[in-house]
Amino acid sequence: MHQLLSTNPVVVQFTRSSSLRGKAKTLVGPAVRRILHHYRIHDHDIPASGPKKNVLKHDVLSFIDKKELQPVPKVKTPPAVPETAPADVISKPSLGRGEKFTDIPLTNMRKTIAKRLTDSKHNIPHSYVAADLQADKLTALRKKLAKDGVKVSVNDFLIKAVGLALRAVPEVNVQFKNDEIIRIPTVDVSVAVATPNGLITPIIAGADRLQVSDISAKIRDLAGRAKINKLALNEFQGGSFTISNLGMFGISNFTAIINPPQTAILAVGGTRLELGNDLTPHSLFSLTLCYDARAITELDAQRFVNHLELLIGNPDTMITDTTRINVSNIDLSALL
Incomplete structure (x- = not known):
């Protein structure tokens, strides 16, 4: 079980991000931070080439390309159901989920x-x-x-x-x-x-x-x-x-x-x-x-x-x- 998890790059990225939280370099721009978030990687693992030892966007992209990483998919959390909701409401899927809409052009x-x-x-x-x-x-x-x-x-x-x-x-x-x-x-x-x-x-x-x-x-x-x-x-x-x-x-x-x-x-x-x-x-x-x-x-x-x-x-x-x-x-x- 442990070996299977360790070979999954998504899990590895997430585990590394969680374990190293709090050790982030302070000189990270918004664009870099957004990429790090999407890929669930930590700037501590990326060689910095900035003038003040800060991680640049080029450094992150090179790291992603070298490791052949993919963005971590977003996990959708279902809406919370009140504890007092009736049983039939809890068992049924939320209304509107999966509905398709049609655009009707104006005459x-x-x-x-x-x-x-x-x-x-x-x-x-x-x-x-x-x-x-x-x-x-x-x-x-x-x-x-x-x-x-x-x-x-x-x-x-x-x-x-x-x-x-x-x-x-x-x-x-x-x-x-x-x-x-x-x-x-x-x-x-x-x-x-x-x-x-x-x-x-x-x-x-x-x-x-x-x-x-x-x-x-x-x-x-x-x-x-x-x-x-x-x-x-x-x-x-x-x-x-x-x-x-x-x-x-x-x-x-x-x-x-x-x-x-x-x-x-x-x-x-x-x-x-x-x-x-x-x-x-x-x-x-x-x-x-x-x-x-x-x-x-x-x-x-x-x-x-x-x-x-x-x-x-x-x-x-x-x-x-x-x-x-x-x-x-x-x-x-x-x-x-």
């Missing part, structure tokens, strides 16, 4: 999205207005419509409400190009849709004048074709405002990044129940308007959110024939 769409959103967050002064909207009447109306065979989602009503609010507050229905604010004559609402290739924003053109049921049919058609890359350019490029609704995925509230040249985006969270002052449960959801402070004032942003609050709180106003409605006659801004 051109994801590269473009990443670049545009990074530029937007870096160059556009993002400001925010947040609010909690009561949705009790909206929920009741949707149930009533469902009994009549009309199935529309909260998102469909939101698109309609945003369209009407943009018509009532045209100061928010703008784009920002070449350091100029551009008023958009139509109300075209973009809706963020997740696809296998990345996020895309199909446009509901003339959202302020469409019936909620028409909006529902149109968004289903656009979202379906977006997921199979069948949209025309004019169906997802442009628009005057964007809605990003993550409430359907269980997100309660969040902030979004403006998609230039648009100047605003609405982040919508999921519906939740809360007790009111009268201790009765109320249905609420949170939204956050993110707007470009260069193009939209804080007052106009707040007016826009207040109009949304009024429309969602009174959803009956959104299911009439909106092609005949003149918002200027209603004068919702007078509520401010």
Whole structure:
């Protein structure tokens, strides 16, 4: 047994290093010390040729070459298992050991999205207005419509409400190009849709004048074709405002990044129940308007959110024939 150990160069190196610890020459540079550590050899065994009897890198390399030594492999120590760990945890190997990872290159769409959103967050002064909207009447109306065979989602009503609010507050229905604010004559609402290739924003053109049921049919058609890359350019490029609704995925509230040249985006969270002052449960959801402070004032942003609050709180106003409605006659801004 002893003879077998003595013929193993790795063991010989390690034994020599251990037995001579404490007798090291003091003049050993970092590079030399690193090599000595990797090969588990001691500078005491190496003839020194330095001006002050110190071991040089050349001396170590010559010694290694002469002895035909190999680096000592590193010994990996398994992670310690707490004494109180269950028996099944101790017997199983650590999770993640031996797993393989795959690098997935970005698609051109994801590269473009990443670049545009990074530029937007870096160059556009993002400001925010947040609010909690009561949705009790909206929920009741949707149930009533469902009994009549009309199935529309909260998102469909939101698109309609945003369209009407943009018509009532045209100061928010703008784009920002070449350091100029551009008023958009139509109300075209973009809706963020997740696809296998990345996020895309199909446009509901003339959202302020469409019936909620028409909006529902149109968004289903656009979202379906977006997921199979069948949209025309004019169906997802442009628009005057964007809605990003993550409430359907269980997100309660969040902030979004403006998609230039648009100047605003609405982040919508999921519906939740809360007790009111009268201790009765109320249905609420949170939204956050993110707007470009260069193009939209804080007052106009707040007016826009207040109009949304009024429309969602009174959803009956959104299911009439909106092609005949003149918002200027209603004068919702007078509520401010």
